[in-house]
Amino acid sequence: MTLARFAAFAAPAPALALAVLGAGPSTAEAPQASIAGDWKTEDGKSVIRLYPCGDAFCGRIQRFLVAEPAGGARDTKNPDADKRDRKLKGLRIFWDLAPDGDDFEGRGYSPEDGRYFRAQVKREGAKLRVRGCVAVFCKTQVWTKA
Known part of the structure; x- marks a missing residue:
């Protein structure tokens, strides 16, 4: 291959590289608010x-914040005897909460009723919107920074 042919072949590469780089995430986007705390x-x-635990939360x-029974509160409603x-x-009640757009999605467990659920957590300033779904039934709570 002659130098002229190589130059003609290689010329589009910088334009392609710029196009590929331009297609990535913008550095002007606001970073996702941490849910840690x-x-x-x-x-x-x-x-x-x-x-943080592994690549997720x-x-x-x-x-x-309320009195526990003598000996401590127990996981009495767990489906596993x-x-x-x-x-x-x-007790760990959330795991695998991984970033997904503006929120974090993973799994959760409610010791109040012994149910496992799909969890979605989103930081909104000093509040945390926590949504849990079992099948098609969902419940949302708003938690505050402690």
Whole structure:
């Protein structure tokens, strides 16, 4: 291949590279707000800590804001009988919360009724919108920064 032919072949490459680079995410986009931290649940009964775990976020019951029964609150409504005696304080109730657009999506567990659900979490300033869905039934709560 002659130098002239090589130059003619290679000339479009910078334009193509610029086009490909221009198709990526804009650096002017606002970064996604972190969901990490301690969040007070809507009912005011507990504080949930959301923290990075692997490439996603997890959440656990950090503390209770109401009195626990003697010996600590237990996971009595868990569908797995072997887990019904485990303590709720420190229990992981969210996992695999991965960024998906403006929110985080993953899995959750509600010890209040022993149900696992699809979770969607979105930071809105000092509030966190938490949505849980089982089949087609969904419930949304708004948590505040603790």
